[in-house]
Amino acid sequence: MNILHFFFGVCGNATALFLFLAPTVTFKRILKNKSTQQFSGIPYVMTLLNCLLSCWYGLPFVSPNNILVATINGTGAAIETVYVLMFLMFAPRREKVKIGGLFVFVLAVFSAVVLISLLALHGHPRKLFCGFAATIFSIIMYGSPLSIMRMVIKTKSVEYMPFLLSLFVFLCGTSWFIYGLIGRDPFVAVPNGFGCGLGALQLILYFIYYDKNKKTTDDNAIEMGPEKNPHQAQDQAQAQVKRSDKGSQNGRV
Template identity: 65%
Template sequence: MHFFASSMCVSCLSFLLCKPLLDCSPLISTELHRISQGIIHSWFLNCLSNLCLVSPSGLLFFPGRAGVLEMTHFLHPAFGIFGVLTGLFLFLVPVITFKRILLNKSTEQFSGIPYVMTLLNCLLCAWYGLPFVSPNNILVLVVNGTGAVIEFIYVLMFLIYAPKKEKTKIFGILMIVLTLFATIAFVSVFALHHKKRKVFCGFAASIFSVIMYGSPLSVMRMVIRTKSVEYMPFFLSLCSFLCGTSWFIYGLLGNDPFVASSNGFGSGLGILQLILYATYCGNKGQTKKTADGSSLEVGQDNQEDSK
């Protein structure tokens, strides 16, 4: 119960501190949001309008702003759909890990914290994608709503097969995560409206998206130290880059700075992972094998390898 009490105190204190600012300066928050949207969107459209394309006759031409706007209406959902596909792949990658957990009926050295934090990110992003919070973001709702269901199943399986001490820790973190999400949802529905609701939920979703994308930093540090990509699978890094890039462009085309900023960070980290892979791909070493022959890749605590 102390997890509930502490998390509720933090949430209520944050709300009491933030609410006067939101109430006293609605024009400021709305104007800053409008300006940030306008600057990013105008910059992106101007960049596209200056692109030189090749016509069927082989002549160079510039599409102009009207042509760019027409392309935007097509590219916006296209990048969103591609982002949904790559996002679902990322959510399904841990299936290999949980297949091993089911076979051995033990979580062994795997950590459940990444799955709980990814669950929080999916819940916040799905909430941000709801029509009454952020209109025209149904694809954000679809991919993160599906991801929330998948991650919740992972967490439940982890709670079933984890040792008692680890189970207590993960259950406590899960309660804090659910309480935090419920508090943000409650505040956004009953205390905020229209633009302020979108800004509040957008900031919350962006912060935890950056945290989720930043989770591979420890693996990247290990790659640099060991000069081996044994625990950084190529296809996982590639899909992380493609997913972040797709949603980054989707956010730019949709004039949504919250989607663009967090996924732009993820795209940059994906590029760094691919650079590291290209640098050390010849030093994979001897990959450890599990009882069923699969390699340990996702969500494993590798402290024993950092000696």
């Protein structure tokens, strides 16, 4: 059981690292254009909070035998911090104020959790408190692609839902879900079971709406969550459908 526990923890580390590094393609584009364009910084900030809380939960004095949870989320927190700072550097003023305020909120929430768990709680109550906090924001992070999934169903296009990202969301959620089950840790199993289910739904949607005659994925679209403005992406997809319908009508005339 210990070997299986360690094995799935390593698998979870590998797949999670891919998810954390996936936005590098987008940030190369941001650096090249010196602008955040229509990309959103919210997923990075919320993922940062999830990583900080999960890393804290995985530390031995909070939750024994979860050091692999702490290592990958500590790495993820460092990566997401770089993303947030880069986004703030190139974002327009209004977006910079919004993301900057959210960044301060994330640091305040994490600091509050750390102080309460250290000064007011000990033993099992500390694990429960930190575990609930980490679980809530893990579910929020995994739920971030829901708006994209809704758009896929509405537009019948997977242009803004890359296959590789959906695959690794599924693999990451599955690995950590099994890790949590073997370790009998509901605070790891529950949110990652949710992520496993969402990843499976994304893959199902992808295969339902995938069109082999179109290039539905773009290297610049590999992202951690709904990077492009969902409303703008939806408008573009609907406009494309209207143009196709108009072209078909003209062909029948």
